[in-house]
Amino acid sequence: MGLLINGVWQENEPPADAGGRFLRKDAVFRNWVTADGAPGPTGNGGFAAEAGRYHLYVSLACPWAHRTLIFRELKGLQSMIPVSVTHWLMGKQGWSFEPAPGVVPDHVNQASFVHDLYALADLDVTTRATVPVLWDTFTKSIVSNESADIIRMFNSAFDGLGALPGDYYPADLRIDIDAVNARVYDTLNNGVYKAGFATTQAAYEDAVFPLFDTLDWLEDRLGTRRYLMGDRLTEADWRLFTTLVRFDAVYVGHFKCNLRRLIDYPNLWGYARELYQLPGVAGTVNFDHIKRHYYMSHANVNPSAVVPAGPLLDFMAPHGRG
Numbered sequence: 001m002g003l004l005i006n007g008v009w010q011e012n013e014p015p016a017d018a019g020g021r022f023l024r025k026d027a028v029f030r031n032w033v034t035a036d037g038a039p040g041p042t043g044n045g046g047f048a049a050e051a052g053r054y055h056l057y058v059s060l061a062c063p064w065a066h067r068t069l070i071f072r073e074l075k076g077l078q079s080m081i082p083v084s085v086t087h088w089l090m091g092k093q094g095w096s097f098e099p100a101p102g103v104v105p106d107h108v109n110q111a112s113f114v115h116d117l118y119a120l121a122d123l124d125v126t127t128r129a130t131v132p133v134l135w136d137t138f139t140k141s142i143v144s145n146e147s148a149d150i151i152r153m154f155n156s157a158f159d160g161l162g163a164l165p166g167d168y169y170p171a172d173l174r175i176d177i178d179a180v181n182a183r184v185y186d187t188l189n190n191g192v193y194k195a196g197f198a199t200t201q202a203a204y205e206d207a208v209f210p211l212f213d214t215l216d217w218l219e220d221r222l223g224t225r226r227y228l229m230g231d232r233l234t235e236a237d238w239r240l241f242t243t244l245v246r247f248d249a250v251y252v253g254h255f256k257c258n259l260r261r262l263i264d265y266p267n268l269w270g271y272a273r274e275l276y277q278l279p280g281v282a283g284t285v286n287f288d289h290i291k292r293h294y295y296m297s298h299a300n301v302n303p304s305a306v307v308p309a310g311p312l313l314d315f316m317a318p319h320g321r322g
């Protein structure tokens, strides 16, 4: 791992505070693509939706990047927004485009590393070089490196250009969606990282118990509703899904989130399979990249870099929901 300091790459460990708690920094590029180029909720305007103008950089391992890839499928944006896929290994230079199965090179900027993109966007930037990155080929800069914002852009900004119908952040559900997102983000999406990167027993326990409280709460909720908001699929489901799909493959073992497995929760496990089986979704899930990334990239957590063979999971098994 590492980060850019004033545009220069420096190697370091995952950021932690004095109590061994993992610290996640906010994204620095927070502009929005909008239908007409008007400014979005944050950042500057000037990023109008246009087919072929924007390029998406992802890792198939990363749960945050995964959200954006799913929204690209759901909204049918594949030909309007091409994608590059990094190598699974986050090494000393961070994410790279080193050729390997599943890697899609960067034909836009010919970057070798994701940190090259950040330095191209801002020569003097101080930031971690995270994925996803939404790149603007017109201004040759980064529109956004915040997945939560990128999925909302994909949800609606391209609707006038032939995106598929579907609103995953409908106005009447926003308050509920935001509330569920807040808990799921803190205790689960980020909670697995807090547990896994904890370097003290206390930091680990502060993360792992709330994490399973949230899974228990979600299990109950999905006992009476098909999706988190009822009968409509929303972004809250997709934000949960990318953590659930990785749970048994990596978070149970590598990140020590092992009080229960996903497959021990009948509702959550059926729900995760239903979402996986929706059109376009399975193609965004690459367990090979996912497992290799986590087990091979975090030398402080798994120094041998040996990748486990299991678990054996069947996401295509009938889900029985509906």
Ligand SMILES: N[C@@H](CCC(=O)N[C@@H](CS)C(=O)NCC(=O)O)C(=O)O
Pocket: 001, 002, 026, 027, 061, 062, 063, 064, 065, 094, 128, 129, 130, 131, 132, 145, 146, 147, 148
């Ligand atoms: N807030 C960002 C977080 C993205 C993120 O942390 N991505 C991870 C991969 S899963 C990453 O690229 N980490 C590299 C690093 O921190 O150096 C988002 O949701 O888009």
